[in-house]
Amino acid sequence: MSSLFGSSSSATPQTSEEIKAAVVRQLQTEAAMSNARSLIGKVNKHCFQACVPTPGTSLSAKENTCLSSCMEKYIAMWNVTSRTYITRVGTETKRLGGQDAAAIASMATGQPEGGSGILG
Template sequence: MSLFGSSTPAPSKSSEDIKASPRAAAAAGKINEHCYDACVPAPGTSLSSKESGCLSSCMEKYIAMWNITSRTYIARVSQESKKMGGDASALVAMGTQ
């Protein structure tokens, strides 16, 4: 039996999902650290529309920055690997774990 009493078995996680979970948690922590502190100066029981908009904008910018940085890093590792005559996939995997 799976979550909430359903008779359908819960889907199993792939190894990629399991690897991604710690990365997603780390990214969420960083987003929280940077965006929440900047957008919510006085925490309360709910977010104002201004705070909510600020958080959305900040998260979108943070994720975009993360994606650009990741692509640039992977391209650089690949470039360096080609110079050294090695296999880039092993180097990229080292940097993304």
């Protein structure tokens, strides 16, 4: 993984545009990690509470099936929401005529510009 301040490759950004692009990529990566952590935390909280009423030392087959189904639905919902948000930001960006707004929105969602979701 390459970062602006500790790149593992020998090529370092030279122009201000390259530096800006490197900063945006680094922020996108960090936002994506934050969003992934948030998704995992929410899935754990909501699905576990819904599927495991009395925690024990292992999961029953019913609890395991419930958790799998819940997680799949939650992640699908997350992806739909992300795509919708990115589409809306893209529409607003085109309306306002600014490229920087799309880059900022992609940082907020943790997705590259035009990205399609956490797992899709």
